[in-house]
Amino acid sequence: MINVLFIGNIQSGLNGSVTAVREKTVNLKRLSEHLGLSQTTVSRALNGFPEVSEKTRQKVRDAADKFNYHPSPSASSLATGKAGIIGHVVPVSEHRMINPHFSDFLAGASDAYAKAGYDLLIRAAQEDQEADIYRDFVSRNRVDGVVVHGPRVDETRIQLLQSIGMPFVVHGRAGGEEHSYSWLDVDNRSAIEKLTNYLIDQGHRRIALINGLEIMNFAHRRRLGYEAALSDHGIGIDPDLISSQDMNEPYGYEMTIAKLDMSDPPTAFIYSSVLSAMGGMRAANVRGLLPGQDISLATFDDKLSFLQANGSGNSAPYMTSVSSSIQDAGRRVGEMLMDQISNPGAPPACELWKTDLLIGKTTGRPPTS
Amino acid sequence: MINVLFIGNIQSGLNGSVTAVREKTVNLKRLSEHLGLSQTTVSRALNGFPEVSEKTRQKVRDAADKFNYHPSPSASSLATGKAGIIGHVVPVSEHRMINPHFSDFLAGASDAYAKAGYDLLIRAAQEDQEADIYRDFVSRNRVDGVVVHGPRVDETRIQLLQSIGMPFVVHGRAGGEEHSYSWLDVDNRSAIEKLTNYLIDQGHRRIALINGLEIMNFAHRRRLGYEAALSDHGIGIDPDLISSQDMNEPYGYEMTIAKLDMSDPPTAFIYSSVLSAMGGMRAANVRGLLPGQDISLATFDDKLSFLQANGSGNSAPYMTSVSSSIQDAGRRVGEMLMDQISNPGAPPACELWKTDLLIGKTTGRPPTS
DNA sequence: TGAATTATCCAAAGCGCTTTGGATTTGAAT
């Protein structure tokens, strides 16, 4: 593999070691000169245009391979207006977005991007800068599209992106005009409703909901599902049984402990994430309560990969849960975005994913007091 | 905020909705025309060159703000050869690199990049493509530097990057020529040695090590620390007490169960990650063993953010551990890379971080049989 | 006051690619 045609002097660094090799990397011009063809023809040969004969194309390809030629992204981006990059803007606020959910999503999405020849770009930003960043992205086309993470109940990014004409797919969705943009969401409402109904069927009447931040659309919908199930069974809603915060282990622990300390404690808990559910398990353990027997714990499960065994993917389904793989969601969102970019005229695509209810060992009938 | 000077026709999409607004975004040329200055002067004013008077500079800045002008990354990248991007190449192999450790690292690194005006780029790749990707990165300068993740015992990327002259910082380190490149590592060996010594001091003689994959350099070093502590106390090394695999919850669970089933089971367990340690806790729980009493569990703790409480950062130090924040490591690695890029002549920087030993509630003296 | 600086600003040449609008050659059709 040769990737230089001419090698300049080797320069010595301060400490005497070789620090830089001035390489004249092979570019279109040099390659075409070497082939005795015009840049036009070489470019077209490489990009599969029909104007060039198969024989020439093959010769060009061989030479490109031999010299390990790859077109410069900045140059082709400048010429075509396409960046070959998908942007993810993540807030660096206290509400950490870069967490295990996010990384699993990325794992899926980056896979889809790689297949289509795109790179993934992450820009950390203060929350109030987000709009400017999107404007920046589009006006200088640093990226060809973006993924909107964690839509709020009161969401503004979607309108902005629509107005500046930046292709995007929302992971989740906002309220309102749901068919004016592309999104992929799990049916959060019915998922939690299903789970709540199951617990009610088991005989529970005091069910706690350890929810995510309810300014987030998904958490809001889960709350609605929870309330719907309770109402359907004529069970009143006790605000003291509900809490809403960033989902992590200590939060799950603290909330569970706090609710267990109530004078009329819940017999069952629903967690919005396995992260907080793990805290719940710890709390039960500390209190000497056996899940499934003394207390019922259920969770929304994003099938986070670090909880799955390697290879076979046989997870550890020991908790009762409604589940949907966030990694699969990431992959699909990535594909949808690729589609949208390569096919700008197409109408928005929307997917609502159902969840699987899985009965594990951590729920059961409430203890007969 | 205005970011167009001329607005073209509004075009209707297939479904009748507005799909694209043809915007003539304001570029250097237009901005300089508007100001009655040359592109040279405007560019220099914006980039802080001394050749332009303060008065002019201010006028230019005001206009740039007014029209929300940002230079095109591809154009300036083409002109300067700088991309303003840091690359992270992650393998998409069975050994998942995109996991909670990685995302915490990213959270720190992206912060450092953002402060310096850099973006973060992730490229998913087959393991055998990595070399080509680096070559591609450097020859087309898609990125200005890269972070090498998860160095192996038998590491090849470092040499490659050195030979092609791409700035990089290794998170971890390889064996051999340690002072020829920049790295940041925690002292894995002494960390696990410390932890093992503590358990031995508590009276344990059969200590299991649930390690990461030992083709990874960090896991190899941890193994060495474990063996050193045992040897120092005249304790033989039982290969059956050691296992080495990707770190996740089910793995920690399975290994713990398996070792507890031995005829001469260990009285203490050391986990290479809280991920597998959580599996260990579950296993103890399932077996009815109370950590700290019936069994001792200790872990290497990367201080993963989803295990930390929000705000105050008061984690849940219930497990005995040696710890070092991987997020801080990411931030520091990011800073080191920024330094290296802005100061190419500087000698390599190396940092070896010590870990904190934290005595939690999950260890104690071995049960007197 | 005239000469030598110094401070400001500019025209134009790239950076490496894509793409428009021809030019030339080839092959088939008459």
Place this chain on the structure above:
DNA sequence: ATTCAAATCCAAAGCGCTTTGGATAATTCA
């Protein structure tokens, strides 16, 4: 043998920025 269309290929014009090498105007110095 001509004619015409198809197949091949190319020169040159951008894309939007930085930067070199001057030019011009404003200051300073003797």
